[in-house]
Amino acid sequence: MKQGHDTSVNNKEHVLVCLSASPTNRRIIYEASELASAFNASFTALYVQKEQENTLPSEEEMRLQNNIRYAEDKGATITTVIGENVSYQIAEFARVSKVTKIVIGRSNTSRYHFWERQTLTDQLIAIATDIDIYIIPDSKTDIKVNQKNWKLAEQIIPTWKDLLITALLLVAMTGFGILFSNLGFTESNIITVYILGVLINAILTRSHLCSFISSFCSVLLFNYFFTEPRLTFHAYEPGYSVTFIIMLIAALLTGSLAYRLKDSARESSRAAFRTKVLFDTNQLLQKSRTVDEVLNVTANQAILLSNCDVYIYPVDEGKLGNGYMYSKDSGAATEISLKDSEEEVLKWVLDNKKRAGYSTKVYSKAKCLYLAIRINGTVYGIMGIAADRIFSSFEYSVILSILGECALAIENIKNEKAKEEAAVMAENEKLRANLLRTISHDLRTPLTSISGNASNLLYHYKVLDDDTREQIFTDIYDESDWLIRLVENLLSVTRIENGEMQISRTPEVLDDVIDEAMKHIDRNKTEHNITIDRPDDIVVAEMDAKLIIQVIINIVNNAIKYTPKGSDIKVGYYAKGEDVLISIADNGPGMNDQMKEHAFDMFYTGQNKIADSKKSMGLGLALCKAVVEAHGGSIYIESNTPSGCIVTFRLKKGEVVLDE
DSSP, X not given: OOTTGGGGOEEEEEEEEEOOSOTTHHHHHHHHHHHHHHHTEEEEEEEEEOTTOOOOOXXXXXXXXXXXHHHHHTTOEEXXXXXXXXXXXXXXXXXXXXXXXXXXXXXXOOOSSTTSOOOHHHHHHHHOTTSEEEEEEEOOHHHHHHHHHHHHHHHHSXXXXXXXHHHHHHHHHHHHHHHHHHTTOOHHHHHHHHHHHXXXXXXXXXXXXXXXXXXXXXXXXXXXXXXSSTXXXXXXXXXXXXXXXXXXXXXXHHHHHHHHHHHHHXXXXXXXXXXXXXXHHHHHHHHOOSHHHHHHHHHHHHHHHHOSOEEEEEXXXXXXXOEEEEOTTTOOEEEEOGGGSOHHHHHHHHHHOSOEETTSSSSTTSSSEEEEEEETTEEEEEEEEOOSSOXXXXXXXXXXXXXXXXXXXXXXXXXXXXXXXXXXXXXXXXXXXXXXXXXXXXXXXXXXXXXXXXXXXXXHTTTSOHHHHHHHHHHHHHHHHHHHHHHHHHHHHHHHHTTOSOOOOEEXXXXXXXXXXXXXXXXXXXXXXXXXXXXXXXOEEEEOHHHHHHHHHHHHHHHHHHSOTTOEEEEEEEEETTXXXXXXXXXXXXXXXXXXXXXXXXXXXXXXXXXXSOOOOSOHHHHHHHHHHHTTOEEEEEEOSSSSEEEEEEEEBOOOOOOO
């Protein structure tokens, strides 16, 4: 049978197999896995732990763990529930989980008396009438006898501590009885004192024999000290024999009920604690944003559940990394080298995706129980638990649930990261597509102009007059200059976005920087009124002069392109606190709010018409923003009064250093 058949399950079919510590349970699991595979169904293995079943003998516990692991290897989802009525718990779980088929073993042993309760199989058939039940012969005689003998020994044989508590309580109750007798209390009051003692004894001790001893001795002590003739075991009143019998029965019933309530309360508190651990794990994992945070949460929750030191070894792209040891005392993580760990066991767990180490058949002498943090066949890490005991089936199922939650959280984080990377790649592809479309469309006009003018010069040079030839040369120069600036902007934006451009900031005098920028402004600047507003003091800013010159050129050229001839363009700069502000203002048509919001986006050109009919590619202001932010500054656009725009960018103020 192929493991992991539940990767493409039929949602209408769900197979449930019942787990036990029976030696033949392995066969039942196999038959159930074959059934699930045949129907391509979901596969769940359920273990019902009785409320009074704290632990099993080591041999039975080991067999149960092996059966659970075998079911897990067959692709089953392991689930444990607690309840005294096993058949009801199975039927209720099947109803909630929408199970369609149940596979269970039938014991070959028969009832000894007709008044005994129905077998588990018969009860389940009677309850789950709408579910297909497949019964596999299962011999349990030996294991039932062993379990009964073990439970009987645990419940009967008392410890010295229990015997001492019983004796002290009997002495204390007798003392209270003598005190109440001297105070004139009736015998019925003294009887309640002894019954109270039996109840307290049941709460403080574990052995049922102590409860019987306490009940029997209470009757004897009451007869010896408080019935006539006193200090003897005789009684004058014939009705005392009935009183003694009723007192003994009441004491026994009280003790038995107290033991049952104590066991139920103990199991309820344990179940509530483990449920809280799972709930807290889920809540903490939802808040985790990185793989390290997820592993930290998982380790600390495992410590809380097992009270053992925990080791976590992350797995990245199928390779083990250095691990972290989380102390059960402090929860602090200490990095440990893979070479200092049980590397051979770790690699086996990684390769086989199964547990190994302590309490298993594989590397059983290892100091830790190693479990794979995996989901859908992918291992994201390995957890080692430095346990000195065998975990119960319920504890083991909770640990597996924690590991499953951990693997799911890591997978979600990786999926989110993959989505982000895919979104970035999609955005990059979109930018590339926009770039190709824009280049193919917008470069056609200047290239056609250059090609046509060159063709005229080549074939008609001699018949053209000087003015015409000069105009053609000017057009070729302008078109070539536009293409050169375009390529420079593209290269600059790409380098800054990829982090390849080195920014070398030095103190520069803004007067010199702006004068240099004005020398390279578009030839159409003569058609506009460009002025420079210079402050009285020298203004120095920290910058890469070559890049800031390009920023100023781009902003001024942008103003020239998008304003009509004769417009005023004003370049100003001044110091403000620790910053220097450079602004370029025009009195053109200006921008609306939507255009201002997208003005610094690549390939955004707005809806303005350019005077020379060449369309801008929308790279100038995008480059300006990238350069300014690379300097640690900011850039923004405001409306000018009464019309036009003001583009302002901010740089860090520099200091003038004088060499003496």
